[in-house]
Each structure stands twice: as structure tokens, then as C-alpha cells.
Amino acid sequence: MNVFLIISDTFRYDNLLDDTVMPVRTPQLDAFKKRAVSIQGFHTGSFPTIPHRTDLITGRFNWPWYPWKDLKEKVCLPQVLASTGKYVTQLLCDCPHLFKAGFQKRFHAAQAVRGQEGDLPFLRMNHEIREMMPPEKTRTGKHFMGRTLVDIHSWCNRDWKGEADTFPARTADLACRWLEENHKHEYSFLWVDFFDPHEPWDPPEYMVRRYDPDYEGTAMLHPNYGKASDYTKAELRNLRAHYCAEAELVDRWVGRILQKIDDLRLWENSLVIFTSDHGTSLGEHDRTGKTNINERDDRIWPMYPTNAHIPFLIAGPGLLVDRELDLLAQPVDILPTILDLLDLDVELPGPIHGKSFASHLKGQVIGEHRDLVICSPYLRLREDGQLGGVDTPMMYSKEWGYVPIGLEKMPELYRIREDRCAERNVIQDHRDVAREMHERFLSWLRDLNAPEEALAPYC
Secondary structure: OEEEEEEEOOOOHHHHOOOOOOOOOOHHHHHHHOOOEEEEEEEOOEOOHHHHHHHHHHOOOOOOOOOOOOOOOOOOHHHHHHOOOOOEEEEEEOOOHHHHOOHHHHOOEEEEOOOOOOOOOOOOOOOOOOOOOOHHHOOOOOOHHHOOHHHHHHHHOOOOOOHHHOHHHHHHHHHHHHHHHHOOOOOEEEEEEEOOOOOOOOOOHHHHHHHOOOOOOOOOOOOOOEOHHHOOHHHHHHHHHHHHHHHHHHHHHHHHHHHHHHHOOOHHHEEEEEEEOOOOEEOHHHOEEOOOOOOOOOOOEEOOHHHHEOOEEEEOOOOOOOEEEEEEEOHHHHHHHHHHHOOOOOOOOOOOOOOOOHHHHOOOOOOOOOOOEEEEOOOOEOOOOOEOOOEEOEEEOOOEEEEOOOOOOOOEEEEOOOOOOOOOOOHHHOHHHHHHHHHHHHHHHHHOOOOHHHHHHHO
């Protein structure tokens, strides 16, 4: 079978639900869900962008050992498939970080659509770099020519004229062309990586107006990676509207790829997967963005569900159809699951942490896959004993969400089934549960043979 893996960066799980703060229109993925299996308890592992994809492509948790780094692991999914002598492997992306981290070296072929975020493929110094947002309303930090990322992104992509010029459209068009050029080959692994709806959020404004028709201020194109209270209510609503419109744009162009799979009659011999690396905050917990890198915000940012809970949809021959499975699973599980579904008996060049949930997808096994999942960035103590970062892990079971180092540097506990965004800390009433969860957290790390430095912040 073919394997078509589609990743959308910063795509919240609840984009596919109807009861969010500002519901996202996702007709294409809604239709895909009807022919697919959806894993309801899918969560990111290592955070953010490149650590997540390293988990996925290697089947190993990376955050206890490594921060964001180049891809150098022995086990690598496209190379494992290529080792069979049958599979050809292709990476198509507009995520600017994959080539920088060396992902393209692990595929037979790779092509990137350049220019996302701060990526500068072509300078235009004859043209002014305009201020797109007040600096206090966007991500702090100076980049090319001392400007913010949203200013650079707009300047770099100044030829943008219509929807066909947007990155989701261009990346999807590339994927559709690839499918047309390769659909007769029965053993293909295609990885399509959309950077959107990662910020800057610059979809066509007519799409934004469907979510926020009356706003008259400066367009809120980029979160501040800090306090949501830095925005007025109208600005925050407009920021959400830009995110929602960008997510809808991704849905539309993922739909073009799914339509091309249908046109070429590839459903019968292909695994088709849609997932994301993480979500983002749009005002929850008084924060916007996925991580705290704002000079005006000194708070701890745990991996709350708005970041950690991600979609995972898969369709293929022999799998359940139009079903939602209440399983806990993570990106490290994707590699062994794909190998099982392809019925490939290959010897991996190294050990992995992932566990296959292929039997669940076929309806052959009912029950748990994992009893808990942990979502985390790389975190260490500095020499002075203080945390070397402001993003901290969160552990999820079916019922509970546990934060070992919370907003006030104290543990937090949430009833995650009824409090989906983890906004009501109930640790005062459930100290015994928190202690048990903390021990399970440490045991998980020890069972993984994590280095002592990885446990030190929590002991």
C-alpha cells in the first residue's frame, strides 16, 4: 500500500468540534472523518515543531534527552520503508524548519515551498518593510533588519494577490501534481507538511470577515506569545478570527489533496493520515501562542490541552470507517502502527518507544492502548537550581490532567474529561490523586531510562 501522511502545524484538536470559542469551518476534514478512524485521545509528545516530527519519524521520545536539534537518529520511517526495496519516499513541505534540521536527507526526494515565517529565500530591498502590527501586540524579538516576524513575513511574500498564492494552496498544488505523476507506483510514502495554521495568520481577509465581520482596527496577524490581556476584547476576537480563517484555509486545501486521491482511485490501496504537531492558545489561561517567549510575561506555561491535544485521522483498506476510538496515543506510535498496517516484517536498526495500535484501528482489539501520555519540551535545571525554561510538561490519563510544575511553580490537577481546556485546578480537593500522578510521572521517566538531569526538575 501507499502511505500519504499529511501534517498541519498548530492545528488544534477542537478545530474539528462544533463547540469551540469560535468554531472553525472544516467541511473537508469533516467529510474525511466519515471514511476514517479518529483517535480522540491523541496527544503530542516532544514539543514543539521539530521535536514532534523527530518523535514521529523515529518512533522515539526525544524530549527527555534532547532539545530542538538536527535529525540524526538511526531509526527513520522513510528509510525503513525504502529498505524494503519497494517504497519510494517524498517530502513536500512549506514548514521552514524541516530542511534546516536535515529531514530532507532521509527521503529519496524532497521539495520545499520557501518563505514561511522568517524564512528569506529572496530579498527585496527596494521595497519598504512595513510595520504590520504594533510591536507590543506581537511576538517580541528582532530578526532581519531588526524587524518582527510578522513584518518580515509580509514583506517577503509581498506578491501575494489571491488564495492561489497562499502557502496552503501552493503546497497542496505541489502534492496534487506529485500524486498525478506517481499514482501508478503502488509503494509510495508521501509526507506533506503544511506550516499553516502556524502564524503569521494571513489568510484572505474575506475569510476572516466571516468570523469577525465588524472589526475596524489593525489586523491581528500574529500572537504575542504572552498575555492575552495585552489585547483589547475586539483585538483578541480578531486574532482568533485570523487563526480560524487560516485553519479553514488549510482544511480547504487538504481537501484538494483528498479529492485528488479520490480522482486517482487510490483509497483502495493507500493509508491516508491527517494529524498535527500541537495546538495554540487563543486566550485560554490568559495567553496567546504556543509557548512563552514574551519579554513582558514571566509565567510558567504548562502543556495545557489547547497545545497538547491534537487530531489524528487515518483511513485505509481493512480499517474501521466513521469511528472515533477513545484511545490515548502519541506520535511515537505512528511508525510501528504504519509498519503493522503494511504488514512489513523489517528489522529496525535500533530500539523504539512507540507501540502499534493497528489492531484497534481494525476493530480487532477493544481496550486501552496507553494508560497515560506525557507532553513536554526539553527542560533542565540551571546551575543556580532554577528552571532553564518556562514551558513545562503535562501528563494525561483518561480522567486526569496533571501538571508537575504549574503557573505558580506548584503542581496542578484537572478533571480533563469535563474540563477540556484545563481551566479549573482541583488539586486542593484531590491531593492523593496528585501524589499518585506525580509518582507515575517519575516512574514513566525511569522506565524510559531517562537521564537523571531530566528527572531533576520534578524531584
